Amino acid sequence: MAKKIGRFLLVVLIVLALSEAVFAYRVSFAKTKILTSASDDNSYQLTVYMIGEPEWPFGATHCRFDLLHGRKRLIKHSFSIQDDGSAARESNFHVTWGEDHVMVVVSGSEQPDKEYVLNFDGTVGQ
Secondary structure (H helix, E strand, O other): OHHHHHHHHHHHHHHHHHHHHHHHHHHHOOEEEEEEEEOOOOOEEEEEEEEOOOOOOOOOEEEEEEEEEOOEEEEEEEEEEOOOOOOOOHHHEEEEEOOOEEEEEEEEOOEEEEEEEEEOOOOEEO
């Protein structure tokens, strides 16, 4: 009987530990795709991800730009949005494609609009 209780408690502890690990991953590291945009000729693709969940209770939302040319990643750029603790959404971003870059204007309720220029040579300007 004691062995059965011991095994049961071990299983419960393992389940709790795994649940905590999954929760920690989701809150801090999970990527959520917010939007994808392609250049006019479809040779470049920009994807915006939210990383983890917004800082609690009203903190920053961490995000990332991934700019691809075909299957090759040109830019992986992290940034934050100050939007009263809200999750990132498409309306936070305005994307404009140029001949040699993509410009993204990032908006948040607690910040002025911020402009990022992601150049096709792999550099990022602001």
